[in-house]
Amino acid sequence: MLAVILFVITLGIAAYSTYFERKVAAFMQDRIGPNRAGPLGLLQPIADGVKMIFKEEHRPTGSNRILFILGPSIAMLTALMTSAVIPWSPKYFEIGGQKYALQIADINVGILYIFGVVSLGVYGILIGGWSSNNKYSLLGAVRASSQMISYELAMGLSIIPIILGSESLQLSAIVESQHEIWNVFKYPFGFLIFLICAFAETNRTPFDLPECETELVGGYHTEYTSMKLGFFLFSEYVNMFASSAVISTLFFGGYHFPGMSLLPAGVAVLVGVAVLFAKIVFFIFFFMWIRWTIPRFRYDQLMRLGWQVLMPLAILLVVVYGAIFSFI
């Protein structure tokens, strides 16, 4: 039940992210943006979806039929899997003697589960890019996978201080440990590294080299048409929602908000869900804000940033926080 609700919400938010992306872009470039379909252009995502579905299916010659379909499917599947471990409420809150928890799966290695799913996301892009039988697609896919592997390392290291601090890999425990102070104030550098890596993992500007249109036509999805292309584009927005949720959960206290203990338990839970949504929406906006502000990196700059700046910094963080936690 909860899973279905979250699924629908994720898809809804992702659909409307496409609308907001265009509105934000328009605002930043002093334009109006989509305003034809429905009031304020609010039906635009539906119009786009219908257009995508009714477009002609096309498959390039010499491409691999099974893998060509498998690519976008895996991209979408892994994107949707991440949000299953996000806790939306305190572990067990009581309403009329019944205990509830707004979390689909509270596995005790929740944070590693997220990394596992994120690292699988690359398969969709790799398989899709390779099976298109197009050198631009292949180059885009290779870029995407090397970029994701490189930034995953720094990303994994940057959250080790949090794990040390909360003494758990369980997301509900990590959120509980932020009851007094949000992690972003305790580990500001870890947050910075994680944020940069999150941009790289979701293939968003300034790290969107896999689909860099000035060099690679459309990157890994050059040959895709119709709803298969839609899946690739859509999975990017679902990924954005998921990483915003992960950032809010790990660093910004999840459902915690100032003055939470003053409210009665039931109200606090409802406000907590709303607060977590507000945080997520803010970070989605932040993703868009960066996209329309900062230009794209060059490929060697991207690799140098990942391996020679973020990696050493993240290792330093692990050493420093390890020393702090074991000796103080």
Add this chain to the structure above:
Amino acid sequence: MDQVIFYGLALITIVGALATIFSRNAMYSVLALVVTFFAMSGLYLQLKAEFVAVVHIIVYAGAIMVLFLFVVMMLNLNTVSTIIRSNVNIKWIAVLAGIAMAGILGYGAYATTLPARGDNTAENGTVKILGKMLFNEYLLPFELTSVLLIATMVGVIVLTKKEE
């Protein structure tokens, strides 16, 4: 239900492993191996070893197999070439090594008594227990593995820096 899931996963593991070996297309081989790894981490999950299961996916499916795919894609190894056949002796050595390996593994499995599957408490297989085991009972093998890994890493860096 538990048994049905187990047999399902075991079947997927074996079919995946066989597909890895018998496929003539290197790309399919790699993907079949990924499927095998997934089924295996499903088996770990059944043993309540959540940490091992997830790390198995992150390390093997998420990193190592992506590099394999990378190589297959870059070298365009669509069909298995027949270069391997040039040395007949290698085939016999491979067969012998395979039999020896199977013998050792079989003896190991036969000689050790595994704990009964029922007595998995919730604490078993968590990171805490695993960490304590690694740094107390198995400290020496753990450190030796670390040294081996570091030596490999240094070796790779030296090799790639050769031309300078």
